[in-house]
Amino acid sequence: MNGVLVLLEYRSxxxxxxxxxxxxxxxxxxxxxxxxxxxxxxxxAVAGGDLDAAAADLAGxxxxxxxxxxxxxxxxxxxxxxxxAFEQLIQLVVPSLVLFPHTYQVRDFAxxxxxxxxxxxxxxxxxxxxxxxxxxxxxxxxxxxLTADYVHTGTGPCFASLQxxxxxxxxxxxxxxxxxxxVPGLEASQIRSQPGERFRESAxxxxxxxxxxxxxxxxxxxxxxxxxxxxxLATTLGAELAASRPICDxxxxxxxxxxxxxxxxxxxxxxxxxGISGAIQHLVxxxxxxxxxxxxxxxxxxxxxxxxxxxxxDLFEVVPALTAAVRKARGA
Amino acid sequence: MRRxxxxxxxxxxxxxxxxxxxxxxxxxxxxxxxDSVIRIDTSGKWIEEEDLSFEINEPDAYAxxxxxxxxxxxxxxxxxxxxxxxxxxxxxxxxxxxxADRAIHILCEDLVSLDTLALxxxxxxxxxxxxxxLILTGLQSDDLGLGQTGVVMAEMLGIPHATIVMxxxxxxxxxxxxxxxxxxxxxxxxxxxPALLTIQSGISPLRYATLMGIKxxxxxxxxxxxxxxxxPVAPHTVALxxxxxxxxxxxxxxxxxxxxxxxxxxTNVLKFEVRVI
Numbered sequence: 001m002n003g004v005l006v007l008l009e010y011r012s013x014x015x016x017x018x019x020x021x022x023x024x025x026x027x028x029x030x031x032x033x034x035x036x037x038x039x040x041x042x043x044x045a046v047a048g049g050d051l052d053a054a055a056a057d058l059a060g061x062x063x064x065x066x067x068x069x070x071x072x073x074x075x076x077x078x079x080x081x082x083x084x085a086f087e088q089l090i091q092l093v094v095p096s097l098v099l100f101p102h103t104y105q106v107r108d109f110a111x112x113x114x115x116x117x118x119x120x121x122x123x124x125x126x127x128x129x130x131x132x133x134x135x136x137x138x139x140x141x142x143x144x145x146l147t148a149d150y151v152h153t154g155t156g157p158c159f160a161s162l163q164x165x166x167x168x169x170x171x172x173x174x175x176x177x178x179x180x181x182x183v184p185g186l187e188a189s190q191i192r193s194q195p196g197e198r199f200r201e202s203a204x205x206x207x208x209x210x211x212x213x214x215x216x217x218x219x220x221x222x223x224x225x226x227x228x229x230x231x232x233l234a235t236t237l238g239a240e241l242a243a244s245r246p247i248c249d250x251x252x253x254x255x256x257x258x259x260x261x262x263x264x265x266x267x268x269x270x271x272x273x274x275g276i277s278g279a280i281q282h283l284v285x286x287x288x289x290x291x292x293x294x295x296x297x298x299x300x301x302x303x304x305x306x307x308x309x310x311x312x313x314d315l316f317e318v319v320p321a322l323t324a325a326v327r328k329a330r331g332a
Numbered sequence: 333m334r335r336x337x338x339x340x341x342x343x344x345x346x347x348x349x350x351x352x353x354x355x356x357x358x359x360x361x362x363x364x365x366x367d368s369v370i371r372i373d374t375s376g377k378w379i380e381e382e383d384l385s386f387e388i389n390e391p392d393a394y395a396x397x398x399x400x401x402x403x404x405x406x407x408x409x410x411x412x413x414x415x416x417x418x419x420x421x422x423x424x425x426x427x428x429x430x431x432a433d434r435a436i437h438i439l440c441e442d443l444v445s446l447d448t449l450a451l452x453x454x455x456x457x458x459x460x461x462x463x464x465x466l467i468l469t470g471l472q473s474d475d476l477g478l479g480q481t482g483v484v485m486a487e488m489l490g491i492p493h494a495t496i497v498m499x500x501x502x503x504x505x506x507x508x509x510x511x512x513x514x515x516x517x518x519x520x521x522x523x524x525x526p527a528l529l530t531i532q533s534g535i536s537p538l539r540y541a542t543l544m545g546i547k548x549x550x551x552x553x554x555x556x557x558x559x560x561x562x563x564p565v566a567p568h569t570v571a572l573x574x575x576x577x578x579x580x581x582x583x584x585x586x587x588x589x590x591x592x593x594x595x596x597x598x599t600n601v602l603k604f605e606v607r608v609i
Contacts, residue, residue, distance in 0.1 A: 307582065
């Protein structure tokens with residue numbers, strides 16, 4: 001076993017977004033760093049049907065080798081197809097470490113792939129350290145309340161997926177590399193699910209990404225009848241109202257106002273998080289904000305880890321007081 | 333599909349069509365309640381569990397709800413499967429009170445020390461013996477958050493799976509499921525049964541247990557099993573070295589005082605520091 005293999009994500013499918021998933025480059029940048037520490041070659045691979053454009057992009061990266069895993073049955077993603085194709089590639093390459101971006105697609109097939117090698121995927125890693133020349137994978141537990149260090153103890157290759165935004169894609173070194181074609185042995189009968197077209201529910205009419213001021217509400221608001229308390233603050237500030245996932249799931253605010261990995265990604269001048277604990281999925285969508293203000297009753301809530309200013313208190317007291325104070329300041 | 337060495341279950345009936353009565357397994361986990369105050373124990377490897385309260389893992393509650401909805405529409409049986417210590421019995425009773433028919437409790441006090449493979453092997457062994465048509469579980473656990481136990485179970489059982497499922501339709505001998513993709517994209521997928529689905533949180537309102545349900549739950553079957561480990565016990569593939577409280581990425585300036593005082597301080601920040609009013 002030698003080498004770090006990064007499995008990248010590129011789509012050339014008939015429906016939905018096409019091209020690279022940008023988290024691929026974050027994973028590759030992380031791979032570059034780890035490969036250098038381990039003194040092992042760095043490799044990358046991508047699977048699909050039409051990969052000509054992807055191959056051209058990979059030829060410009062500082063890699064020992066890149067693989068395009070091509071097969072007509074890989075044109076549209078299926079867990080069965082991708083697992084089997086990458087399984088064969090890993091048997092050929094025999095890397096010591098396989099890295100993935102922690103995308104929705106990776107979450108779908110990577111655990112299966114690791115199982116085929118008798119390994120457990122170390123999922124959603126936020127940092128990779130080194131101890132005794134062995135990688136230490138840092139993950140979050142209990143919705144971000146704890147940090148945990150994991151090491152691989154298995155005898156086969158180590159599999160790890162990397163959280164969005166945890167590694168910097170701009171750290172990626174450019175270079176030249178050979179891109180090799182790999183055609184896996186795949187038969188239609190091995191693929192048990194039939195994927196349909198990718199679609200969106202409705203056109204987004206609210207573009208939160210353009211907002212400079214956002215007031216966002218989470219579970220702490222307790223019930224739909226309390227939403228006007230934060231709506232009033234947003235209106236007073238001239239801010240867009242947004243929410244964490246549970247609020248939109250409950251139908252208290254429309255889905256298009258959801259911030260997070262399954263909603264919109266925002267980077268306003270100021271983001272005011274009201275009653276939002278700060279689960280990873282939410283933080284991914286707002287940690288690019290210039291200033292974060294958190295109002296939460298739990299001083300240990302992970303939202304305070306990314307907050308510049310915080311009020312630990314009951315939002316039902318703090319928010320109306322804040323609305324009144326802002327009105328007063330505006331009036332002055 | 334060829335059988336790999338990790339697919340250890342020969343009793344799984346594979347491609348045969350489901351019988352008239354649909355059997356659904358829901359794999360659930362008991363986790364600390366969401367706003368628990370967490371303290372690290374003396375080993376530095378886990379948390380003090382003494383003064384914590386526990387509840388069903390939220391995504392698993394939605395998996396249970398989905399199973400109950402399917403049963404109401406198509407008939408059949410809902411079996412709760414849970415690996416956990418003795419205290420998990422409470423979560424199992426609550427699931428039975430909501431309408432599950434019976435339960436299997438894999439007693440393991442060593443849950444924390446298991447890696448995904450070891451845990452999934454225990455769950456898959458118990459599930460294989462049931463020959464269910466459908467296995468549902470939440471997309472991830474609120475405590476470990478690895479999001480893979482269901483997928484690994486599917487691989488061990490040699491059945492297809494779909495993750496982050498928003499909607500489930502039974503279509504003849506197969507399934508039609510709506511998957512959530514990134515950035516607001518979705519996709520419908522067709523697949524044969526038996527299959528395993530991991531369910532997204534929030535896809536339908538959760539029911540409450542009725543008084544009648546709570547009463548009935550007391551008489552429902554809960555089978556306790558002690559894991560039958562292979563000999564020698566498979567070595568762990570991943571080890572937890574230590575846990576710690578997260579380091580703050582930013583220095584948070586806390587605005588203190590009464591609600592009115594804190595609000596006045598924050599208004600000053602909005603006006604003079606970040607300058608948005």
